[in-house]
Structure formats: structure tokens, C-alpha cells
Amino acid sequence: MSDAQQLHADQIAYWNGPGGAHWVAQQAHTDAQLSPITTAVLTAAAAEPGERILDIGCGCGTTTMILAEAVGATGHVTGLDVSAPMLGWARKRGAGRQNLSWVLDDATTHAFAPGAYDLLFSRFGVMFFGNPVAAFANLRTALRPGGRMVFVCWRPFDDNPWMRVPLHAAYAHIPRLPKPGPEDPGPFAFADPERVARILTEAGWSAPTLTPVDVSLDLGAGGGLDRAVEQATNIGAASRALREAPEELRPAAIAAIRAALMPYVRSETVALGGAVWVVEAKPS
Numbered sequence: 001m002s003d004a005q006q007l008h009a010d011q012i013a014y015w016n017g018p019g020g021a022h023w024v025a026q027q028a029h030t031d032a033q034l035s036p037i038t039t040a041v042l043t044a045a046a047a048e049p050g051e052r053i054l055d056i057g058c059g060c061g062t063t064t065m066i067l068a069e070a071v072g073a074t075g076h077v078t079g080l081d082v083s084a085p086m087l088g089w090a091r092k093r094g095a096g097r098q099n100l101s102w103v104l105d106d107a108t109t110h111a112f113a114p115g116a117y118d119l120l121f122s123r124f125g126v127m128f129f130g131n132p133v134a135a136f137a138n139l140r141t142a143l144r145p146g147g148r149m150v151f152v153c154w155r156p157f158d159d160n161p162w163m164r165v166p167l168h169a170a171y172a173h174i175p176r177l178p179k180p181g182p183e184d185p186g187p188f189a190f191a192d193p194e195r196v197a198r199i200l201t202e203a204g205w206s207a208p209t210l211t212p213v214d215v216s217l218d219l220g221a222g223g224g225l226d227r228a229v230e231q232a233t234n235i236g237a238a239s240r241a242l243r244e245a246p247e248e249l250r251p252a253a254i255a256a257i258r259a260a261l262m263p264y265v266r267s268e269t270v271a272l273g274g275a276v277w278v279v280e281a282k283p284s
């Protein structure tokens with residue numbers, strides 16, 4: 001197995017293991033936290049009644065269901081994800097809706113019906129491919145001529161205090177995670193606009209447009225500091241570092257995360273900055 005294949009397999013294992021479990025458990029909280037980003041990417045996508053849409057890496061299905069409302073009874077939205085637990089939860093949440101379907105598969109290799117979709121969409125579901133050029137080349141086959149792709153991904157780690165502040169606090173007590181290589185999959189794999197453009201153009205897409213969007217993310221989702229600490233220790237970079245740390249070191253790291261978030265508390269919000277790219281591309 002090549003390094004890229006191993007990293008890809010590790011991602012699939014992660015999203016079917018601890019990552020999937022945390023995202024299912026924190027779904028409502030994460031959706032509330034991400035709502036300004038969801039609004040930005042859905043606005044750019046501008047889904048129309050009657051459209052056929054693929055939601056790539058749809059996870060627990062929140063954006064899939066919002067898009068299904070937008071396309072109405074004459075349209076259709078398919079949520080595709082490689083995580084059985086997350087897709088299982090999405091299926092339950094979407095039960096009874098006629099214009100939705102769910103596919104458990106890998107976006108890199110799924111045999112799409114050619115030209116089946118008007119829009120390929122994703123909220124943070126496209127940065128985890130071991131071979132992103134192969135994945136986006138495969139996804140391109142799913143889009144009709146003249147169709148469009150719109151997704152959102154994180155800008156650099158240092159521009160995202162909502163991730164950086166808890167992780168740096170935890171690092172006073174637990175070992176650092178190995179730094180990912182520049183071509184490795186992960187949440188910040190698409191932070192570099194030149195890399196995104198290179199991947200997409202090599203995969204047969206036009207040069208993409210990347211629009212920076214800066215948001216304030218309430219880590220506690222209206223539930224204050226306790227909920228913010230719970231979220232920071234379950235979702236994002238600090239959660240991964242904690243999971244891999246020796247158990248006896250975790251309480252001090254969690255206490256440090258709490259202390260680091262305290263200055264951001266305003267009534268029931270714990271708001272820190274988030275920085276994303278909204279990426280738009282068409283087949284070349």
C-alpha cells in the first residue's frame with residue numbers, strides 16, 4: 001500500500017470509528033456552531049427548485065436536508081458518505097422525505113451515473129481524500145455539462161482560533177500531534193489556494209474561485225463554557241490530540257482548555273474566529 005493509500009484508509013477508519021461517533025453525538029451542537037458557514041456556502045451554491053444535487057461527505061445529513069428543501073418535490077438530493085455511523089444517523093433524520101437518498105461509499109471510487117447532477121456540494125467533506133486528484137476526477141464525471149461545484153473548506157490552522165486556542169492550551173500538558181505533510185488529507189488539507197487550484201485543474205476542472213469568509217463561531221452553541229469545553233474536547237484538533245494522549249494527562253489538558261476559553265465567554269456564548277474558503281469550480 002502506498003503512503004497515500006494508507007492515509008486514505010486511515011481516514012475511512014477514523015470516520016467509521018471515533019470521528020464518526022463524535023460527529024453523531026455532537027451533531028446538533030456542531031450544526032449550531034457552524035451555522036454562519038452553512039449560510040455562506042449555501043448562499044454561494046444557490047440551489048434552485050428542480051435541481052439534482054450531490055452532497056459529498058454529507059456526514060449526518062444536515063446540509064443534504066436543507067438542500068432538499070431548496071430543490072423541492074421536483075428536485076433530488078443525494079448524500080454520499082463513507083462513514084456508516086454518520087450516514088446511518090442521516091438516514092434516520094431524513095426518513096420519510098421523498099426527494100432524498102443516501103449512498104454509503106467512497107467519493108474517490110463510487111461509480112456515479114455520468115452527468116447525474118446539476119450541482120456538487122460539500123460542507124467540509126472533501127479534504128480527506130488520500131488521492132484528491134483521482135477523487136475530483138471521479139466526481140467530475142457525476143456533473144452534467146455546464147453544472148457547478150461549490151464547497152467550503154478551512155483556511156490555515158493559524159487563522160482559525162476556534163481550533164488553535166484549545167489545541168495550544170492542551171499542548172501544555174499532552175504530546176503534540178505529528179505535523180501533517182503538505183499533501184496529507186485532513187481538515188486543513190485545502191488551506192492553500194494554490195494546492196486547491198492544482199488539484200482541481202489536474203482533475204479536469206477549471207481554475208476555481210476561492211472566496212475568503214471570516215466568521216465568529218460560538219463553540220458553546222448557546223450553552224456557555226461547559227458546552228464549549230465539551231465541544232472542543234470532542235470535535236476538532238484538540239480532540240484528536242487528547243484521544244492519543246496518555247489518559248492520566250487528559251484532565252490537566254481539559255482544565256487548560258477551559259481556562260483558555262474563559263476569556264471568550266460573553267453571557268452564554270463562547271465565540272472565536274473561524275476562517276474558510278468558499279470554493280466554486282466548473283468542469284474545464
Ligand SMILES: C[S@@+](CC[C@H](N)C(=O)[O-])C[C@H]1O[C@@H](n2cnc3c(N)ncnc32)[C@H](O)[C@@H]1O
Nearest residue numbers: 015057058059081082083106107123124125128
Ligand atoms: C468534517 S466531516 C463533515 C460532515 C458534513 N459534511 C458536515 O458538514 O456536517 C467530513 C465528512 O467527510 C466524509 N468523508 C471522508 N472521506 C470521504 C470519502 N472518501 N468519501 C466520502 N465521504 C468521505 C466523512 O465520513 C465525514 O462525514
